[in-house]
Amino acid sequence: MALIRHQLSPPPSLPSSRSHPPPNHHFPKPYLFVFSKNLRLFSLYSAPPTPSSLSSAPIFLPFLQNQEEEDEDKNETEEETEEPPALEEDEEEEEDPDDPILRFFKSRTSTQDPEREGKFSLQKNRRSAWRLADGTHLADESEPETGVKKLLGEQKQVGPIKFGSNASPEGIVQEILQKARTLPQNLTLGEALGGFEGRVGEKECVKILEVMGEEGLLVGCLYFFEWMGLQEPSLVTPRACSVLFPMLGRAGMGDKLMILFRNLPAKKEFWDVHVYNAAISGLMCSKRYDDAWKVYETMEANNTLPDHVTCSIMITVMRKVGRSAKDSWQFFERMNRKGVRWSQEVLGALIKSFCDEGLKREALIIQVEMEKKGVSSNAIVYNTLMDAFCNSNQVEEAEGLFAEMKSKGIKPTAATFNVLMSAYSRKMEPEIVEKLLVEMQDMGLKPNVKSYTCLISAYGRQKKMSDMAADAFLRMKKVGIRPTSHSYTALIHAFSVSGWHEKAYIAFENMQKEGLKPSIETYTALLDAFRRAGDAQMLMKIWKLMIKEKIVGTKVTYNTLLDGFAKQGHYVEARDVISEFGNVGLQPTVMTYNMLMNAYARGGQHSKLPQLLKEMAALKLKPDSVTYSTMIYAYVRVRDFRRAFFYHKQMVKNGQVPDARSYEKLRSILDVKAARKNKKDKSAILGIINSKMGLLKVKKKGKKDEFWKNKNKRYVRTDNSE
Template sequence: MESSLQLHTHFLTPIKPKTHTKPFTVRCSSNTNTNTNSKKQVGFVDYDKGERQVSILVPGYKNSDLPKHIRTRVQSDRFQKDWAVSEVVSKILKLNQHDDIVGLLNRWAGRFTQKNYPILIREISQTGSLEHSNQVFKWMKNQKNYCANNDIYNMMIRLHARHNQTDQARGLFFEMQKWRCKPDAETYNALISAHGRAGQWRWATNIMEDMLRAAIPPTRSTYNNLIHACGSSGNWKEALKVSKKMTENGVGPDLVTHNIILSAFKTGSQYSKALSYYKLMKGTNIRPDTTTLNIVIHCLSKLGHFEKAINIFHSMRNKRSQCDPDIVTFTSIIHLYSASGQIENCKAVFDTMVSEGFKPNIISYNALLGAYASRGMDKDAITVFNDIKKNGLRPDVVSYTSLINAYGKSQQPEKSLEVFNKMKKNNLKPNLVTYNALIDAFGSNGFLPEAVNMLHEMETNGVEPNIVTISTLLAGCGRFGKKVKIDSILDAADLRGIRLNTVAYNSAIGSYMNIGECDKALDLYKSMKEKNVKRDSVTFNVLISGCSKMSKYTEAVDFFNEMMDSNINISNEVYSSMISVYSKQGQLVEAESLFLKMKMTCGGPDVIAYTAMLHAYSTAEKWENAFAVFQEMEMKGVQPDLIACSALMRAFNKGNQPDKVFVVAEFMQDRKIPMNDSIYYEMLSACSILQDWRKTVDLIGLMEPSFNTMSVGLLNQLLHWVGKLGKTETMMKVFYKIVATGAEISNSTYSVLLKNLLAAQNWRKYLEVMEWMEDSGIEPSFDTYQNILAFAQSSGREFSVVIQDRVECLRRKSMPIKSQQMR
């Protein structure tokens, strides 16, 4: 349309708007056909505003084409309008479905010729408005000069097919025969397409058989529609049968046929078969198009062949494949990068799509939004969500569900609920995926009652829970140790007839193991075997690791042997769990053998496996072997974490190599690996072995920012070590800093202080600390009093009297507090 406009306006000299007080516009039209049924291109250019527009005008049969006696009558009636068909359609669409459309049509002079009826139906059906088209069709059938024909019915059947109105389309098929219109190939094609869109492939097959019985030879379009009907329902085997029959009947497949079959494989999750078919397709003379390559990219992504999919994408962009990428291509690549965890590339592809002139649709926005949501990047997700609205699109159920998921993974379940309520307020009905996302947001963050309540709400609203719902709830129970909830959720699944699958069994078994219910976990595993539910590496890993935590090492080894006998692929997690089991039993040789076997697998050991081996060598007090494993870990490019560093430090301390502990600490600081209590404990142990006060001072400075998060045991160990060195003043300063951070101070902490103060014969500070205990509501023990009184007897007479008086005063002070507590 644009090119036609340019052909008719190239002679115009652009005029600057400065010379005009009114907008300067140019209108032009193009009509290469003088037939009254032809379409005309009408162009409009406004140089002042810099706007242009091209529209299509369908004149139809007008007043001048009517018989003379009718034309004379129409011209004398001022209410009759000589509108073009396009004008009639435009006026109808402006009316609501309940307005007087019949009155409008009765004012149209073109209704007096039946030749206008097919043109009118064609134009209004192309707008996609089903209600307006039905009213026009109903009015048309009531006209005296109306004559039914196949074209009108075919167009109406196709329109109902677009709106998934299958029963109505079938009704039109029978109605046209009552009007003595014999269905043709186009009619059957439209009806097959209608049932294909509705996923009713058996109906589509029956219609094809009716077509053959009516002696109407199927066209290529007929076969394509039937193949699409089978394929869109996921019945790829039936689609192949139709394709074979198509070739046998002498109708060769075209590019559309091949794309439909590829799409059938895609819908049926037969990704490998789709790629094999694509290779065969390339051996023919039919060249793939953008749709073909989009399907191939999707299948490669699902199979994890990301690099091959990216190469096809680059070849499309570089014009090597002679198929330009479209918005579907870019969206598929966004999904690919999201699945591979490369979120930065998702945004880069989205920006590239926009820069190349594509206007993102809601599916593209949802792909980017889903990528951010999968990683819990809630701020980026809400930015994309707001961009959807800014660009004139309306967020759909998928958009809101992704945002719920984003807040859930970022540990903000309350915001997930806000989004859920906002979604319902905007008249969007939550689906099963939405409810599952909200249940996961609650369950994964410890809000199990809210998660269970959401299960009841979804059932109340007519949404049936599925196995994903049950698995999500079970995983939440195991994560937060809710024993009662596990039993009730399993009962709920049984009551609703939901059969547990592998994932659900794994979640339930793992949940029982996490709360120490080994017997119930084993009973559930027996039930899993009895019901022939497939067991995988995750099943055995939760059993092995769970038994190991409860020191049931024999059972763990039995499960490992059972796994090998069942020829189930051993995952890295299982290897690591078994190395840990052998290590705890002192079976270093078995642990080393398993670690060596793991090295020969395609993946090789990961950080968890290396850490398990570090623990094994640490337990066996072989620091040289532990250090060698750590160096190998570095050489293989496996980034050590704080658990691995802690295990190596423990090996060094056990091997009397405390200096090396501080080398590991420097390594952690260089790599910005955060430190925790176990790291500080090993460093404190190294200071104790070295008897190095300077390193102790440095360690205190390193630990100070984390005093408020450290365990009481570690803080007590620090105070004890400083006091043991005779540095009581420093010990008290550290204590003051601990108190200032708001850290928890227990009776054991005061005991450490008192013991070291008494050893340093600092009885004044000893009594002062006892007063602090009284003020804090912590009653000094009997031994605390006895120790200071024994010290008083061994000291001079002058100090003995003072100490005894202070102690007696403290006892009297504690009596009212004790009696109040007894009440």
């Protein structure tokens, strides 16, 4: 399968729909995302781009317009001109011929595609043969998400930032830690350290913060940090800040982090890039993206040069706040002009931004160009790319990346296998998931809870295989892996599909006994089990439990609940579910009203169906074939064929004729139950529907016999003779 690495023909231009950042985000205009008409050219190659090339045209992003080639003289004059000042804030953004990403792809030196880099090495599909490549080796996992954990891990290795030393604290450190662990409720740690003035140094303070953070004593860390600042001289150091800030962010204490950051000593040593990185990463972990931008603005105002960790964190923040991949690339280009070195973290953040927008081909191009500049891809980059292709149901392309990854000697992780397992689980191919699990173990990797959850889900999506799903669940517990909420949800769904609603409820109770909080997906799967069983009482019980636990349902949840009540004719409860739609901000759809009509019809309230039809018209919902069929069946049950034929006519008039199979069933019912006096009317309606659906067959004219001329006269004579 040839794709992706080859150069693409330029697509037609599309107007950019990217809007400017909302006013609540703090983007400094002189620094970020100011589109200039004549930005400096930037290439991933040291040599300038050649005007003539032996290969095909350059590659552009889908939303950028391909410019016509200009004269060499014009290009030279543009390069010599000075960079004009930035545009005003209120100036509308036009299509920029010097767009950063456009210039990146235009600046690509035309070279032949490498043998293995240039194309996917697609081997036989797993359906026909499991082994993709011979003589390749695999290994461990990490989330396909590039950001927080990896970035904080980078902070551990860069500069003075260190988390979690294995050395056991001794001496004065042990005394303070013991006081922090056994602190009375009416006493703060700062008050308890009255006799430690002058006995603690800066290194000991950092060590204490690290250990207290590992033990979850975050409030104690805050009081101890305050005590450090009150000492003479102050024990607060940049390294202590670099240790404390990420821990506060991971604990969701971003407000406390900002207070500490704003009150840092006004000394130049605290303008260190590692302090800023720790603050930005902590704020990103606590989802305080506006404050992260403020810290970055302060960093630029103080002329602190960012590094590759800053770049990768900020690109991740941009993705979190909804900035486009184009903006991320422009920010990366600006960081490059500041001298920020390229790294795997920056590459991973960029790849993730492009993949989240569905720009998988462009992400692959950036990967290849970065590798040519010496930035090799790691397992996280490949996991991100594979996950993007699997989410687009392009599993073969993901398999190709998996083979390419192994051919380059990159060790797959457990996340790599989980990405493929999840894809084949959605395709309902548990045999392949089992083989992936075995291969994963052969490579020395331990399957985690996500691996087994994929296996449970793969079995559970198919009927009559819930016993295999339960077996996979028991295998997971046998190897010592604790199930999660997702694991139990997959098991409950498996029991639901197979009609084992009692076992589904037992699994739900076991989940609560283990201290796991059911998610909305868990409740939806449980409701579906009792919907299939037709147990309206249990549906009401589960719904009341959701209300008690303050679980807000989704549209799928309420539709499942509504359908369960409708099939049992509980129209009052069905109405209550519809009213709940408005309380959670959901709007009823045509399918919602179809199920509500079914509830009224089965509950013997067929006289109110026309009123529901008027409600749909008021909400500007157009009835479909299911709507009309539901009403026709309702009137056929009570032998009101006049109304049944009327809505037949309405259905045909509005062009909402059902499919052939549904109509055949409807016609057979009418043929059996219709009254004889309505036979003529029924035949006319059926003829209209037949012709509308193309079911009316043209009768072939047969060979006329010798009596055809006198056929009618013969009947007349017979009558006269009588």
